[in-house]
Amino acid sequence: MPARYRPLAYTPPEPGELLSRARAFYELMRTRRSVREFSNRPVPREVIELALRTAISAPSGANQQPWFFVAVSDPATKRRIRQAAEEEERRFYAGRAPEEWLTALDHLGTGPEKPFLETAPWLIAVFAQSYGLSGHGRKVKHYYVQESVGLASGFLIAALHAAGLATLTHTPSPMGFMREILGRPENERPVMLIVTGYPAEDARVPVITRKAFDEVVRFV
């Protein structure tokens, strides 16, 4: 199908506004932290829906949008996810993870207990569609699946943060159980869980440093 075009609806910012908008977004995003202690305070479904609308507006390889999101608030489903995740995590921390990996995680103070999987009001499971299925059930090759799903997940985390919620990117490994619990098809691979809600009132985060700008950015 040949490309069809329409004009881009775009209004350039006023002079000076470019900088102030870039700064405002930076100031907003630099306060984001991964949080592991959540409040059970409910979050309206509409907020989650809007953040997901932001996520699915992300760019993707060949605009194939190779993602699927399952937003879970049902307590019984959250409990099943927690039980399955903790089972895997116990094996991970008890020896499946190489020593080097555990050493890398040391400063985060993580462990196999994942109470936040039940406390937080929402768990958003992110799936990657390794391939698509045409109307006739034929496999359709997808391009840049990892990159695309990473982009949409980044949009989702930014949207939830902008709304005023805390998030945690959680990757129980392996997490094949997500597909069974959430009833997703075989062309979908679970990529991560984005846990979200209000942080617990006494939530603490590990003291970490970001790499220096010049260490990770260069202008030429």
Ligand code: IYR
């Ligand atoms: N999935 C485990 C381990 C873990 C791995 C990485 I890489 C992290 O940045 C954090 C944790 C867990 O969730 O505890």
